[in-house]
Amino acid sequence: MAENITGDMFRNIFFPVIILMLFACSVKEKSQKEISFDINENTDSLVVSNLIKKSSESYCNKKLESPIFDESLQEAEEIAKKNNDDIQLAKIYSILSRRYRNKSYYREAISYSKKAIDIAELHDRKDLLAKYYNQIAVVYRRMDQNPVALDYHFEALKLAEALKDSFNIESALNGIGNINLSLKRYHAAIEYFKKSLSISMNEKNLLGQAINYNNIGEAFLGLNQPDSALHYFFISLEKNRAIKGDHFGESICYNSIGTAYIAKGHIDLALNFLKKALRINEKEGDRLHVSVSYITLGETYMKAGDYENAQYYLERGLKVAQDIGSVYQMQEGYRLLSELYELKKNYKEALSLQKLSNTYRDSLINEKTIHYISTLETILESEKQNNRIMLLSQEKKMQEEKIRQQRITIIAVILLTMILAFSIVLIIFQNRLRSRYRTLKYQQQLLRTQMNPHFIFNALSAIQVFIMENDKEKAADFLADFARLMRQVLRSSTFDYITLRDEINVVGYYLKLQQLRFSDPFRYNIEVDPQLDLDKVMVPPMLTQPFLENAIEHGFKNRQGGCVLNVKFSKSGDSLIIEIDDNGDGIGKRMEFKNKNHHSMAIKITKERLEILRKDAKKRAEFTIKDKKTLDPFDRGTIVRFVLPIIIQEKKK
Numbered sequence: 001m002a003e004n005i006t007g008d009m010f011r012n013i014f015f016p017v018i019i020l021m022l023f024a025c026s027v028k029e030k031s032q033k034e035i036s037f038d039i040n041e042n043t044d045s046l047v048v049s050n051l052i053k054k055s056s057e058s059y060c061n062k063k064l065e066s067p068i069f070d071e072s073l074q075e076a077e078e079i080a081k082k083n084n085d086d087i088q089l090a091k092i093y094s095i096l097s098r099r100y101r102n103k104s105y106y107r108e109a110i111s112y113s114k115k116a117i118d119i120a121e122l123h124d125r126k127d128l129l130a131k132y133y134n135q136i137a138v139v140y141r142r143m144d145q146n147p148v149a150l151d152y153h154f155e156a157l158k159l160a161e162a163l164k165d166s167f168n169i170e171s172a173l174n175g176i177g178n179i180n181l182s183l184k185r186y187h188a189a190i191e192y193f194k195k196s197l198s199i200s201m202n203e204k205n206l207l208g209q210a211i212n213y214n215n216i217g218e219a220f221l222g223l224n225q226p227d228s229a230l231h232y233f234f235i236s237l238e239k240n241r242a243i244k245g246d247h248f249g250e251s252i253c254y255n256s257i258g259t260a261y262i263a264k265g266h267i268d269l270a271l272n273f274l275k276k277a278l279r280i281n282e283k284e285g286d287r288l289h290v291s292v293s294y295i296t297l298g299e300t301y302m303k304a305g306d307y308e309n310a311q312y313y314l315e316r317g318l319k320v321a322q323d324i325g326s327v328y329q330m331q332e333g334y335r336l337l338s339e340l341y342e343l344k345k346n347y348k349e350a351l352s353l354q355k356l357s358n359t360y361r362d363s364l365i366n367e368k369t370i371h372y373i374s375t376l377e378t379i380l381e382s383e384k385q386n387n388r389i390m391l392l393s394q395e396k397k398m399q400e401e402k403i404r405q406q407r408i409t410i411i412a413v414i415l416l417t418m419i420l421a422f423s424i425v426l427i428i429f430q431n432r433l434r435s436r437y438r439t440l441k442y443q444q445q446l447l448r449t450q451m452n453p454h455f456i457f458n459a460l461s462a463i464q465v466f467i468m469e470n471d472k473e474k475a476a477d478f479l480a481d482f483a484r485l486m487r488q489v490l491r492s493s494t495f496d497y498i499t500l501r502d503e504i505n506v507v508g509y510y511l512k513l514q515q516l517r518f519s520d521p522f523r524y525n526i527e528v529d530p531q532l533d534l535d536k537v538m539v540p541p542m543l544t545q546p547f548l549e550n551a552i553e554h555g556f557k558n559r560q561g562g563c564v565l566n567v568k569f570s571k572s573g574d575s576l577i578i579e580i581d582d583n584g585d586g587i588g589k590r591m592e593f594k595n596k597n598h599h600s601m602a603i604k605i606t607k608e609r610l611e612i613l614r615k616d617a618k619k620r621a622e623f624t625i626k627d628k629k630t631l632d633p634f635d636r637g638t639i640v641r642f643v644l645p646i647i648i649q650e651k652k653k
Helices: 002-061 071-082 086-102 106-122 126-142 146-163 166-182 186-202 206-222 226-241 248-264 267-284 287-304 307-324 327-343 347-379 383-416 419-449 453-468 472-492 500-517 545-555 596-617
Strands: 523-528 537-539 564-572 575-582 622-627 638-645
Touching: 002 071, 002 086, 071 086, 086 106, 086 126, 106 126, 126 146, 126 166, 146 166, 166 186, 166 206, 186 206, 186 453, 206 226, 206 248, 226 248, 248 267, 248 287, 267 287, 287 307, 287 327, 307 327, 327 347, 383 419, 453 472, 472 500, 500 523, 500 537, 500 545, 500 564, 545 564, 545 575, 545 596, 545 638, 596 622, 596 638
Parallel strands: 523 564
Antiparallel strands: 564 575, 575 638, 622 638
């Protein structure tokens, strides 16, 4: 009996307790393993961070002696790979990319940047992608591969704006500004640098301020304004000196200041600053800037008449440029050595070196030209143009609604009145509505092909530069011309015909403002037949503008000065003759590079407008385009000729 009671107690009380205890122990052991795993993982991540920090401190203290991929970073990479810590890996690759870039090992820098980008894309880390895109763009800029660099900077800008990441917005704008600077588009470059500077000022980013001030100075130096350039260079130098532990920015300022003093003819001052820059660059180990220092020093000694030192520094700079594959520095080195040998009357060697310089220069120019053509339309969009197109779209919808309502009204009238009489009225009315709708459509298409946003952007930039330079008179004159042009365009776009005087005024304002885009402006002449009554003769608005734009944008693009555009209005019998004559690249040559869809649309719209004019006036209306080489093999340029019926404005009662 006692045995049964004891057995029952064991089964009913002790056995469940034992099971619970075993389960609790099991759970505790499992939890301890999970906690231990989490602790180990966090510990490893902390170890990686400490190793990265240790490597950075060691590298900053001894840049020349320390290996780029040191033991600390190698160990950090191994631990991160073991734990599949991709974000830490991306950080390590980003550090390596910057180090290789600053030592001018660009192939390795790109390789590690792409590894970091792959990881960021895999984990959809847009914040990291913006940073890494800007980083790899800087490497491509140093390699003079501006089209690739521009693509990455714009991708970074798009991501950063979506994330409201001010630092990477600032970096992307600065990078785009530097590309414009290398393309010698100095006004556009200044605008980008100022936008970047504004953000760095708001964020109190001292390094960003230093970089942008120096870049603005470089743009003014490119505009041959060394005094303005020096003002910005010294501000940048002051900002760089306030940054402790990094003298690289100072070396860039010293080089820039030295170059500005060369432009002013102060050779001794230039040498002083350039030698300071060289000492820092040699200590930092940045071979690109070492090459820049050597070559700039060589140029300075050559201008001072010290040919021995000039040759020494130019040859050293050229050797470094060849080692790192810097196309721009090689072109500069060969060019200056050619000038030196010419001064030393060694004309054979000078010619040989000049040919080498031209080879590298052509490589750079071709690449930039391709980039300019392929990206110009997509980069410089204008909000004003888009708003105008939106307004026309809304007007078109309203017109369509009016047509719909008129159809309903006419159908109701037909049902209540004589079918035959009102059918005739309906046909006449519908034809008028279709004509108005078609005219509105052509006006909208014309506005899409006219007033290129790039032209508006550059005109405003130039006006801003005049204001900034305190040239109030020029700024006021150009701003007034720009306002008149915009007012004339908006007013004339609502009419089927305008007076010949208004059309000539629009052409004059447009050509005057287009001259702002060229450092060596083209010349233009507008000739008017005295037989024409400018206030009575009517013409379709802005008929000539697409062809004026073609002559400037494509005909004069590859010319180095001496560009002339002649516009002539004359009377022949009962016809008005308009001729546009330029001495640029002929249309035969331009068609090789021109966007053919855009060209076809402009010609198609013009032909349709002239067809409407011919039907309205019941007189001859046509135009022709000829390459001047077809008329004279030794001539160049294009002639566009319009033959229009003379339409006289009706007197107002």
